Amino acid sequence: MKYYPVYLHLSERPCAVIGGGQVAERKAISLLEAGAQVTIISPSLTPKLNELSLSGKISHRKKEFDENDLSEVFLVIAATNSAKVNTSVAEACRKRHVLVNVAVPPEKSSFIVPSVVERGDLLIAVSTSGASPALSKKIRQELELTYGAEYGLFLDKLAAMRRRVLEEVSDEARRREIFQAFVDSDVLELLKQGKTHEAERRMAEIAGLKHGA
Secondary structure, three states: OOOOOOOOOOOOOEEEEEOOOOOHHHHHHHHHHHOOOEEEEEEOOOOOHHHHHHHOOEEEOOOOOHHHHHHHOOOOEOOOHHHHHHHHHHHHHHHHOOOOHHHHHHHOOOOOOOOEEEOOEEEEEEEEOOOHHHHHHHHHHHHHHHHHOHHHHHHHHHHHHHHHEEEEEHHHHHHHHHHHHHHHOOOOHHHHHOOOHHHHHHHHHHHOOOOOO
C-alpha cells in the first residue's frame, strides 16, 4: 500500500481514542504531546489514563463505542483489545470521512503512525508502510545516533536568526545566501561541543548582524 506522508497540526483539535488499555494509553499521551484535545471512550482505564482524566487533561466517556462518539471528531485511534470492535470503529470513521488509525488489524487504518526521531522542532519520520515495524525501529535507532540534541538547539537558533534576518536584511537574494550559509557553517558543531555563545556569535557574523542585538 502506498501512503502519502504528512505531518498533522493537532493543536486544540478534538481527537478520540477508543479503548482504555496500555496501547490506548500510549496513543493518548502522544496525542496530548501534540496538543490535541483527547477523549477516551472505554468502560475502563489504565491507572495512568485515570490519572489524566481526574486531572482534566483528557476527557473520559465510560461506555462502549458507538457512532455518535464521532461527532465533531477530527481523528480517531481504535485501540481496543478486540479486532472486531476496532474494525467497526474504522468502518464508522470511513463512513464519516474521519481519519482513523487501527491498532489491530492495522490494514483497516486510513493512516499509520511512523517511528519518529524528535529533536526539538526537528521531526524525522520513518515508515515501512506497515511491512516491517521492526525495521522502522532499527532505522529510527540509527537516526537517533546520527541526529543528537544539538539539532533541536540549532533549529531554535536558526528560527531566532531567521526572524532577525527577515527584519534587518531587505535583499531577498542575500537572505537566501545567509540562510544557506547558516546550514553549511560550523555552527552545528559548536553547539554539539556546548559552545552556545560562540555559535551565536558565528551566526551573527555570517548574517552581518550585531551579536546580542
